[in-house]
Amino acid sequence: MSAIEAPVIEATGLTKRYGRFTAVDGIDLAIGKGEVFGLLGPNGSGKTTTILLLLGLTEPSAGEIRVLGLDPLRKPLSVKRRVGYLPDQIGFYDHLSAVENLAYTARLAGLASPEAGKRIAEALERVRLSDVRDRRVSTYSRGMRQRLGLAEVLVKGSEIAILDEPTSGLDPQSTQELLDLIRELAADGVTIVLSSHLLSMMQSLCDRVALFRRGRIGLIGKVADLTADVLGGTHVVEVEASGVDLPAVLAGAPHVSAVTPLKGGRWRVDADADVRADIARRVVNASGALSEMTIRQSSLDEVYVRFFEGEDHDRAA
Amino acid sequence: MTGRREGSPFSGLSTVALKEAADHMNSARIHLVMLLVLLTAIGSVYAAIGQIKATIGEDQFLFLRLFTTAQEPLPSFVSFLGFLIPLVAIALGFDAINGEYSRRTLSRVLSQPIYRDALLTGKFLGGLIVIAICLLTLWLLVTGLGIVLLGLPPSGEEIARELAFLFASFVYAGVWLAVAMAFSTLVKSPATSALCALTLWLVFTVFWPMLAPLVAGAIAPVDLLDPMTAVHQIAVQQGLSRISPNVLYGEATLALLNPATRSLGLLFPSQLSGALMGAPLPLSASLGLVWPQIAGMIAALIVLFTIAYVSFQRQEIRA
Structure with a gap:
């Protein structure tokens, strides 16, 4: 503080x-x-x-x-x-x-x-x-x-x-x-x-x-x-790609703090900067097929949800 | 907490009191109750005037008879007041505090720079202002009616006695206002607090006069061989019945408006030796007679207000 x-x-x-x-x-x-x-x-x-x-x-x-x-x-x-x-x-x-x-x-x-x-x-x-x-x-x-x-x-x-x-x-x-x-x-x-x-x-x-x-x-x-602090990044990039193992490809990439698999061959990448260009380059270099990529600033909603994950609401109320 | 609080606990008091009084004056609830009081008062006084005219005689205090004369089937003006004043006071106070909670205005008002004291006392004073105005109007109305229909003005002593009676009525109303406000702080829902206050009113007006002799009979049974036990039972019964403010008020009005009243308790023939039966007492003696009753009502008022005060001070704003 x-x-x-x-x-x-x-x-x-x-x-x-x-x-x-x-x-x-x-x-x-x-x-x-x-x-x-x-x-x-x-x-x-x-x-x-x-x-x-x-x-x-x-x-x-x-x-x-x-x-x-x-x-x-x-x-x-x-x-x-x-x-x-x-x-x-x-x-x-x-x-x-x-x-x-x-x-x-x-x-x-x-x-x-x-x-x-x-x-x-x-x-x-x-x-x-x-x-x-x-x-x-x-x-x-x-x-x-x-x-x-x-x-x-x-x-x-x-x-x-x-x-x-x-x-x-x-x-x-x-x-x-x-x-x-x-x-x-x-x-x-x-x-x-x-x-x-x-x-x-x-x-x-x-x-x-x-x-x-x-x-x-x-x-x-x-x-x-x-x-x-909570999410490890201010930006969230959702990546849909095939033919690559994204966590391995992005290992050691700058600004990237986490890569989480979502369903349907999608990943969520938390980062503290706009890393889309870097992700695209790495996916292509690894001979993967990049089909979609979207970015948004992570919101307080996510902080909130993440922060209260596992919280027993009934007990809190 | 230690140390003195900042500022006066009464800043904002007059603002609250005047606002409450204005609210009451504009509320349909009070209009309705007032209409009831007014109609019964006029009815009973009108009947009394008819009775007085029919049995006209030499009476030094003819004007006071306006208040005390009953003609079947109507009771007298004072017994009407004894019955209806509590209703007015309850209507004024039953939702004083819990109404603020249910309207969700309490936290907003208390976030203004005032103490809770000012809010509670202001509401009480606001109610008293309305009661005072109503009683004064009622009294002037009855007096005016009497002057017009009887054709004679009240004497100085009669006015003094009526004013004392008015004060007793005011204190009596204050007791019931304090009852209603105490319930409004103790009970969360306005409907429940109104019911509680009305129940108490019903108990004291209807059931208390029946209960007091029964309880006294149980506490102090009469031994037929010992006449003093009968006296003792009556004393116990009177003590019990005087818990009810209605009884205190009834006794006070009796002594004030009926100058011939010599005692409000048991009287033995030995105590009456040398007394002129039926001769009126001077005003000062009548006042001395009712002083315990008035003081008792004021004490009840203070105790009830203190209950309301303490319970309100301890309440959390968040209902």
């Missing part, structure tokens, strides 16, 4: 037990200012608990947390004033309009009403809910609710935004809209911590990710580094 200069979120040995069940088991975490940090892992692996601990909404059994240099347990109000939170499956007061809902939380956050009114109008404009601002939230779709939740984070003017499963249960278009908004937020310099199962989204959004497994962080780092 590379050292982060002046981290805005720092956790050391963070542990949370519910009775005999350990939800978070001694995690260490440092998130730098302006970073987009992803928490990845199956359900019940401790992501949401970690988020609640960071916000001071639940007390750790052991360990230390610093958010913006403050202890969320000792200075909960200062921390909560500067950190915005979009909970998993966000709920609003359904009988109130979007504006009324935001006005309530703005008052709780201690904003004076003229300032709050201005910020609410701006935030609703930004999440494209201005047209329906006076409609009851009960008429809102799931995607609109999530955007309203993001508007709340905007109204608060948070330095850190913690988003728990922001896109779960959204259709692809709403997901895309929400992701664009999160990108805009990140571009404004807001530090973003988000948890998700959507790996492709994490890959495109996050600077760094942490993979949770049974309350521990199994891996942490940049997406590219993780793919290299």
Whole structure:
């Protein structure tokens, strides 16, 4: 783990037990200012608990947390004033309009009403809910609710935004809209911590990710580094060839880290660079017949699957 | 945890209280319950006025009779209140906390810079505000009705007694609000907590008056040869029945609105020697008489609120 200069979120040995069940088991975490940090892992692996601990909404059994240099347990109000939170499956007061809902939380956050009114109008404009601002939230779709939740984070003017499963249960278009908004937020310099199962989204959004497994962080780092670490390469080449023994042909080839046979005379080659030309040359030199070759960048999905291979999901959940 | 917490536990309190009060005022549930209270109140007072007019006599406290006179088949205004105030309070509080869980708004609200104290206390205060407004309106309505239909204004002492009665009603409603809120923190589902609170209400209004004599008979049997055992049994029975806030409220209203009430317990002829039977007690003496009842209700309110508070503070946000 590379050292982060002046981290805005720092956790050391963070542990949370519910009775005999350990939800978070001694995690260490440092998130730098302006970073987009992803928490990845199956359900019940401790992501949401970690988020609640960071916000001071639940007390750790052991360990230390610093958010913006403050202890969320000792200075909960200062921390909560500067950190915005979009909970998993966000709920609003359904009988109130979007504006009324935001006005309530703005008052709780201690904003004076003229300032709050201005910020609410701006935030609703930004999440494209201005047209329906006076409609009851009960008429809102799931995607609109999530955007309203993001508007709340905007109204608060948070330095850190913690988003728990922001896109779960959204259709692809709403997901895309929400992701664009999160990108805009990140571009404004807001530090973003988000948890998700959507790996492709994490890959495109996050600077760094942490993979949770049974309350521990199994891996942490940049997406590219993780793919290299877990899969042994960032590129995957699928080769269909006959008349050669590909592993033997590619033995000692530069950049190639693994050759795995697939079915039907195909192989999968993991590499940390585009090695197609080299493979083609070697296959032809060995008098083999190369019939097909495709390349793709290895994705977080594969890291995830590989990392959790053999994991007993029921026990983790 | 050691050390002082940062900031005031009450920042955000007034925001929560006003929002809750506004929500209640707009909710169909409360409108319905209020309509029920209003109709029964007007009905009982109207009947009482008819009765008073029919049996007009020299009464120093004619106006107070508005509240206490019952005409078959309608019970009096105060007995209606004793019956319906808990219903109003339960309607206001039964889903205070578990409703936030089921709407999934709790974590969002608590991620704002407030303490849990502010949320719970604010919700309680919001309910009390609504109750206070309702009781005051009801009282003004009844008084107005009385002035118009009886054609005489209430005297100063009558108003003072009515205000004391209003305060007792307010505390009584507070007890039931605290009951409802305690259930709303202890029980996860709003429907279950409403049922729990209504069950308790039913027990205290219907079954408690039947149970108290039975239990007292078992605890303190009467020995026919020892008359003191009978006195003892009555004391036990009264003690038991006073566990019910309804009984405390009934006794308090009786002494406040019926100035001739001299005692709320057993009275021996020796204690009455020299007393003018039927002569009203001064207000201060009546207040002294009901003070234990009022104090008992306030104590119950505080205990119930503390139960709700402790259980809410220990709850995990994640339901």
